[in-house]
Amino acid sequence: MCKVMKSEEQYDLYLDEIEALIELESEQGSKEQEKLELLTLLIKDYEERHYKFEYPDPIEAIKFRMEQQGLKQKDLVQYIGSKLIKHYTL
Incomplete structure (x- = not known):
């Protein structure tokens, strides 16, 4: 039961x-x-x-992943556009 x-x-x-x-x-x-x-x-x-799960700040999560992959801001332009990158200043 x-x-x-x-x-x-x-x-x-x-x-x-x-x-x-x-x-x-x-x-x-x-x-x-x-x-x-x-x-x-x-x-x-x-x-x-x-089990409380706190979601990370989206920008911090992107920065963390970029660091793991050895990426720079310019590497993301093709995926999210240059305007968004400038807006969020990763």
Whole structure:
């Protein structure tokens, strides 16, 4: 029986169960599919309550990726245009 998750241990067990259900490749509408959907919702709820994800500032994310790839502002002109680059002054 599926219950609302209250521990990391339960979370891990449900993840394992989801993996096993996915491998079954059961048909839509089957009991296995319904259980998979329920477990997915429970996992989503648990993650939203326990794992806060903060999205980075878009410009900072672009700068970070540029640095990783060794890119300069001029390298992005073909993708986003020179006006946008000047506007945001990456």
